[in-house]
Amino acid sequence: MRYCTYLRDQAQLEILASTSIREVIVEHSRLSQLGGLPTNDLIHLTDQLKQREFSVFLQWDRLMTEPELQECLQVLKRLRPLPFDAIRVQDAGAAEWVRTHETDTALHLIAESGHHNLASIDRLAKHFGPQRVVVSPELASAQISEYTNKVNA
Secondary structure (H helix, E strand, O other): OOOEEEOOOHHHHHHHOOOOOOEEEEEEOOOOOOOOEOHHHHHHHHHHHHHOOOEEEEEEOOOOOHHHHHHHHHHHHHOOOOOOOEEEEOOHHHHHHHHHOOOOOEEEEEEOOOOOOHHHHHHHHHHHOOOEEEEOOOOOHHHHHHHHHHHOO
């Protein structure tokens, strides 16, 4: 089993480096609901993670109005070329942007709010073609296994 965790600062990186975890989620202050790092700090931390051969996923989990989406796109322009292995998105408009714009960055679709049934998750997966779908921790592990088998079929 692979584990993934959030990383918020340099001190956490030093601790994480001594574990078997090699997938990390980083958050930008403008892209994440809970805040995160300013642009330069995010780039610096991501560079360090990549040097240590971590897979780095950018969290873009804000639900946005059109002006906020445009603001987030400006942040992404400052991060180009995108040094991330994937972008984890929750907003359908953001997911559509990632899906339709030329980027080598994979899409991880966050479907944990309002998507607890197979039909919903399957439809999202078919439309967006994400590398991963993040589901609610409220779902039982047996249900997640069932969904995984059916969505991947």
